[in-house]
Amino acid sequence: MPAIGSRRAPTKGDQREQALLDAAQVVLRQKPIGQVTIDELAGAAGIARSGFYFYFESKQALLAALWDRAIGQTDADMGEWLASDGLDRAALRAGLMLSLKRWKVEGRWLREVFLAPDPGPEVMGVRERLVDDGCTMFRHRIERDAKAGLTVDGPPALLATMVIHLRLMTFADAFANPEAHDEDELIDTLTDAILRLVYGVTPAKR
Amino acid sequence: MPAIGSRRAPTKGDQREQALLDAAQVVLRQKPIGQVTIDELAGAAGIARSGFYFYFESKQALLAALWDRAIGQTDADMGEWLASDGLDRAALRAGLMLSLKRWKVEGRWLREVFLAPDPGPEVMGVRERLVDDGCTMFRHRIERDAKAGLTVDGPPALLATMVIHLRLMTFADAFANPEAHDEDELIDTLTDAILRLVYGVTPAKR
DNA sequence: GAGCATTCTCAACACTGTGTCGAAAAACAA
């Protein structure tokens, strides 16, 4: 594991570590962590089970690393909207759609790290960082608009948390029941729901 | 396990089964299921580990039974509002407050059954029943109001799911961070959020 | 390319928790 920015060429071990992460990501798309053994993960990356422990302390540690790798992407989805101001419905909708697409593929294990009741300390660390960061960014966005008198009154922190959770659960649900709702309808409903939640506004028909 | 309505006195075994459920409920308030062993549950009810299997097939089965026992209560919390019509803010708020109180005590294991990524089939059965029933009841309430032209337009099923999830996550969050928000403020914000979500209305200041 | 250090691999072991079985004890009915 070379330091970030290190120039040294990736060693065989570095590649193995990436292979382990890649393999895990593929396996975890198919079934829940609880049903995946370390033996299986190691096997998928072409090493013996005990070799796994050279790279990661535990399954949880690998999961945390995997999640860490995905953080940037997830945040980036909503980036444009977070940077915008006021009732930018288009930016919000676009961000949500991007997120939904991601969730449709990686939903299973994203859900695990977000919602698992008792993840190890490593995962908890990453989760808190991500959720806190997410809430903070949303909160800043909302506070900005609150100052401009655009939002409903209500504690921005609470509103941000609600929006985050609403989004999260809607995507988790969409992953669990992919056939239940039309994708566009789902995103339109979610977009408008968030706008009503935060700004108290039902935007004009599209 | 006597049939419902059976007159026969509860045998020692029936009592033991209840003791097991009661003990589990207490233990599960303190720590996540993953950290509770069957040995511990059996011990808390005063029997040997292997004796546990006389009453329940697995930890998951006990959990399902425990949840089953709690279903009636949880539903009853929102009963008054579900039976009412239109924008009955008082009934909604009262129901939410009742639910919150319950979650503050039983939050840990309620959360587990709702959100665990990979519960056994027994729990899945109960979960689906509960979530589906909950969504269905909320949906009926919303459909009724939709017919009366009170709600925003949008698929009632989707709105119901969103409301259920918003409520669920807000309570889960309140359990996880009990100090984060004032109880009344939390419930007021949630109540208004739901009303805006479904009816597009920001009620008059209280 | 020889010598040396680092990186990597894995078989063998110890441990914890789950689930099964059958024999015995306790409770109940006739």
Place this chain on the structure above:
DNA sequence: TTGTTTTTCGACACAGTGTTGAGAATGCTC
């Protein structure tokens, strides 16, 4: 009491995790 059913538990088999230490492979330096 006697026979039947219910309840209890010790002993076993098994699966998955995590540790250790020996040695193989790799890369670096001269």
